Amino acid sequence: MRMRYTVAMTAVMGVPSVFAADLTVKVEIPRLTVAEYHRPYTALWIEKADQSFAANLSVWYDLKMKNNEGTKWLKDMRQWWRKSGRELQMPVDGLSGATRAPGEHTLTFGGAKSPLDKLPAGEYAVVVEAAREVGGRELVRVPFTWPPTAAQSNQAKGEHELGAVSVAVKP
């Protein structure tokens, strides 16, 4: 079913336009005034419309601890852990990154190097899940359509562990 749809879409869209499209995610890590602050472990991934896992975008955790001990807390990003994390041997090239400081972070995924070029045409969401040591956990979903036929942008806002999360796609 999906295969046929993809083929049809590709025929209409033309292959090059699929590969040229890109996706930009802006994630705001809020500045929190707490006695003990740790940068949140954060996972960014793509889900299908039924919330099943489609592809990973980024995982930020404490990469610098000796013996990769930071991986001990990866399970705290519970949904990501269930859907993908527990299948992986971290660190993963192109996926793992250090935790980020409060502020807005912009990530752009595009071209053949990202997991996007393998996505069948359809409705998706970027999911951002953050878990903070001695703090809370929050998950935000922002929908998008892939591949984009025109530039589109959506956003959502976290309430405690995440600030604004926006997803922009353009052909």
Added chain:
Amino acid sequence: MNHLISRAAAPIALALAALLPLSAQAHRGWMLPSATVLSGNDPWVTVDAAISNDLFYFEHNAMKLDGLLAFAPDGSKATPENLATGKYRSTFDLKLVQKGTYKLAMVNDGLMASWKVGGENKRARGTAESLAKEIPANAEGLSVSRNQSRLEVFVTSGKPTDTVLKPTNQGLELAPITHPNDLFAGDTASFRFLLDGKPAADVEVTVIPGGVRHRDALGEIKVRTDAEGKFSVKWPSAGFYWLSATHGAAQRPAPGAAPAGPAGTLDKPARRASYSTTLEVLPQ
């Protein structure tokens, strides 16, 4: 798996029976792991084990650890460390060396006999062999029951695996359909109960959320297994849950009281098989 339990079962057969107090009907035996879903290179769990009224508070008796068994994801035996028993609880640690799902179990299988001699109540526990020697020829009203019980908990490092979930086909056992370390609030999990490896139909299953002390109602969920031994539970919220079921004759009667179930004999004891586990349900 079968050989793993049977090899280990003999020396520990009476461990649990011996530790349950005589008036234990209302008490619940449980193990509580510090975590059930773990990541990282060097994960450990620490487990409390106790017999109590409330869940999961240690306020009655420590559970003896003599019969503790641990199985690694590949089915081999693992070694719990730092075993200690205090007034109200026992505790031990387990290093999760392999990736996958571990099982911690306390398995009991023993006979209990009660009889009267000249109006005086007598009672003994043991094997068929030892009881045959102990029960005098002039015993009156002899009642023999076989009590099998199994307490299990599961913990997973990394991706959940199924090897330790395979039934041993002895007594009442939980055969998970939903993995016991993949439970989320709002989801419905399915399991099966097996008796000696065959579907245990029409068994009442009781599920009680932890934190009993901090609420007014017990909040128990009762479900019955279907013809295939299957049942499902929709988790109302995240937390630890105690799940238990009993098959067969009612708990033996109080001294002097009439037997609640059929009075068994040494050759054909009244059989009672029970199972309990502690499950952790995570928030969505």
